[in-house]
Amino acid sequence: MNGYVGTATSRVDGRAKVTGAAKYAGEFAADGLLHGFVVTATIPRGRITRLDASGALKVKGVVDVLTHAHRHPLADKDEAWKDEVAPEKGSPFRPLYDDSIKFNDQPIALVVAEDWETAKFAATLLDVAYQEEPFATDLEAERGSATEVQKPHEPRGDAAAALAGAAIRHEADYLVPTEHHNPMELYATTAVWEVDRLTVYDKTQGVQNVQKFLCSVFGKTPDEIRVISPYVGGAFGSGLRPQYQVVLATLAALQLKRSVRIVLTRHQMYGLGYRPETIEHVGLGARPDGTLDAVVHEAIAVTSRYEEFSRNDTGWAEQLYKSANSRYSHQLVRLDVATPCDMRAPGAASGVWALECAMDELANALKLDPVELRLKCYSDRDQSEDLPYTSKQLRACYRQAAAAFGWSNRNPAPRSMRDGKELVGWGMATGIWEALQMPVAARIVLTANGHAEVSSAASDIGTGTYTIVAQVAADALGLPMDNITVKLADSSLPQAPVEGGSWMAASSAHAVLAAAEDIRQELARLAVAMAGSPLAGTDPADVILSEGMIAVGSDKSRSVSIADAMRSGSLERIEKEKLNHFAEDKSHARNTHSAVFAEVKIDEELGVIRVTRVVNAVAAGRILNTKTGRSQVMGSVVWGIGMALHEEAVMDHRFGRIMNANIAEYHIPVNADIHDIDVIFVDEQDEHINKLGIKGLGEIGIVGVPAAIANAVYHATGRRVRRFPITLDKLLS
């Protein structure tokens, strides 16, 4: 293959997005469309004792008010509510199911009206009373109630003893606050009703997951519910599980036999999933030369009372740093809040922050350069399974990022570098993420005019799936990209899982490759069999597709056009669908890696922090598209800056309510907070992982960034802030 893969190719959907032609879930129209406005609870726990909608129902234009006491039937078994991504343990939340309140801002009613404003107005007229029950929302106060959950990393050796006996020991708690995804697009669903079926336009990362879920919740068959989500204005994990608005829109459509649209408000978005507040406890024990003898990482994270959500926060050291002894534990504290969910690099963004900050603290204690310490402890094998990596160019990441950053000019002493009134700090950290891949199917329809339509139910959540699918298909079919049309995110298209975990690039690319191979075989067969074919007698395995021709190697004289070959077989179109499975291979660990170097400048008197430079060197196998790939990593770095300096959902535990549930007060970086970001893709040939050597880029870019910034803040100020976000008051007090 040659051509598009690996190049800086512009997004095929770029024009549609910037011109507004791209339609999002809340923008689809339907005859007689009704609008639903969600009413949410104002207490965190209790029962609804009164829910009187009579005032709302009197408003002209209001069609109905759906409540737990007035609704179409919903499934009652937990199993029916478990989507593909639901936590194994627990009883998923069911909107409008009964009178119980499980978390603040839980939906309790849906006002449906002829227009949105009327629905919103009528919603203010509901008369609601509760019987409140004692509740808890404060992780630190409830820390004592934490219980252990099973995680894959077995202890090695005796970490507690090794830590206690270590010459140099560092132990500390690091705190990650609750963080919300805040995608630009609000969660929305338009459920278009017809007598015998529903078409559901939904903001989701997985249309087939939503389809299966709705079918089981509403007792429907797949041909009765179709889910479509052509464009997604950001999701970052929040759209992996079906959100409550898709249930409510479907419910209302079935109940009222009309089409219904629901768009959540920004405030309501804070009643969905989030990155759970987590206390990360890390203990490191080392010899004076920097050899690690003990690694202990314990995470204590929030989950809801009704589901056990947890990710892999701990255990990353198992892959990064050699240590004879290690112990990892993950504990959960159940609170009266909604269930957390995945958020960009779930587990790693939080856990690796703590680990990498602790490594920095250890390097200081050892008087070793932080890069040197990491190289000293570098692990060429994943210690938990004692496996080699399919590829691991992390050393090159350190080397290239350090060189680009100018790390060798760093004065290691804290507070030693300044620029006018500002203290300058240089910090670094390692990033790691998994290189996962999943079964995905793709269909290719090739027409005699040399055009191909490639389709799959896979989503493009803004990551660039449309573009890479077109690139891979164009190369595999030997056609210009302009001749490729890509259709995605429709549940009626070939099978795909949710888009998440950074697995979609590798998974969808290989599905396309597999389907294209079937097309090639068919064309080869036709071309070789054609009367008087210049390819006569050629082994079809030697036939390639190139520049619109079916050919043998690069020999132009021995080629046949696609059109001629198809005509010879009286074919107008060739259609091939293939479900690609990756061969099971437990002989290697699969990860992406990065080295992040950050510079901060901090006004010494005022504590104002600026992240003036970030260099992020990423080793993630073959980069399919250096343009969209670079954007992925740059966006991740911006988010990492926000995680370190800005993001925090602040809850008042007296009310169990988030008090900054809007994007004026929940801060993320603005343009003025962003300075130089340098992304380096480190060359990494991976012959084991998959045919194309792809690993995925969606998440690796954020991991390590927050720690690099926190470490730079320490280097600048001599102050170690172990509680995100690092706001100026934490440097002044």
Added chain:
Amino acid sequence: MINFQYSCASDVTEAIGLLAAHSGAKLIAGGTNLIDLMKESVEKPTRLIDISRLPLRQIEETGDGGLHIGALVPNSDLAYHPLIEERYPLLASAILAGASAQLRNMASVGGNLMQRTRCAYFYDTATPCNKRTPGSGCSAVDGLNRNHAILGTSAFCIATNPSDMSVALAALDAVVHIAGPSGERTMGMREFHRLPGDTPHVDTNLERSEIITAIELPPRGFAGNYSYLKIRDRVSYAFAIVSVAAALEFDGHAIRKARLALGGVAHKPWCSVEAEAALQGQPATTDHFARAADLLLQGARTYAHNGFKVELARRAVMRTLTQAANASPQSQAHKKIA
């Protein structure tokens, strides 16, 4: 959101008449604050009186060398007006430190003066708040109060006034022109906003049926030595934790006139005649700046999460005075504090 009546006033008298006739009515100018509050059911006017078409969009010179600014001049137009840039750059700078370009395009001078606090409890009708619902209690006093006031607070309310423009106007000793059922009157900027006391639901000394028609700037503009410094949790598009407007006039090396106002620390722009007097006649030295800062912050009282504000404000005052004295004002376009 609630249902409301709408009228569009064609002149000031009509607007006042409508206000007087409808007790639940509110004026609407740019709508950037009022509409948000209506969406949250914090403000529930029964009638909106649209004043955006009133002829209050002029910026004119007054007889004594000052400027008369109509209440409907958009914040952006004011900040970029040549006479403001030239003679009152402190005001231009403070306006540009606030909100975003889009909001400043919509926001009016009158609306900016009247914008309400950003206290999170005020915005959330599920929590008690004396300002929103008198007598319901103040959730912030014993709650989340990192960004609340440290000066002039009461047991009833510790909210801050969020306006940046008002801080500069207080420093410049601007005058508010008001029209009401009983005629016109003026009020000094420093008297315009109130302390919360036991009536935190009343933000200003404007009477219910009155309307702001203009702001008048006195001739003294401090164009040579001024600075507006806003400290916040991100570099742009965030409300002040602390902001400082400083304006100096020199007589040789001695300060002839000094003006200081603080934002983000009280229910109104915070000024102290003593602090200003302490600078007058003195050289621009760190010691004198420190003394002024201490006087300005005298009586500060902190709550569970905002203790850092006192020292931050003190340092910010000293930095801003230094910038003003050095004629190197803080730029609102730079991504950095000078």
